[in-house]
Amino acid sequence: MKGITLIDYEAVIQPRRGPDGKIISGLIVADTLHQNQALILHLHKGELKERPMTGCGISDMLLDNDPIYWRTLIREQLEMDRQTVTNIKITTKSIEIDAQY
Structure with a gap:
């Protein structure tokens, strides 16, 4: 896209x-694929006036130890953006997203 x-x-x-x-x-x-993914990961719900339910708020992930929750949330948010998500991998150093419009 x-x-x-x-x-x-x-x-x-x-x-x-x-x-x-x-x-x-x-x-x-x-x-804008990677740009849109970064924005979705960065935003907290309510920060985007036009779409208040958009955002993962990954800054909250720092002290959390539930990667399944975060993987599910990220997948849902990307799919709401009409991306087709193939895989999401969360490690201690990165988040790898395989998705396309």
């Missing part, structure tokens, strides 16, 4: 002007 690219949760805006001075392009459009 293509969409507006974010860097540090801000839209990348690089306006280019034509010979007449008008803006002809400016937003960076690219594949």
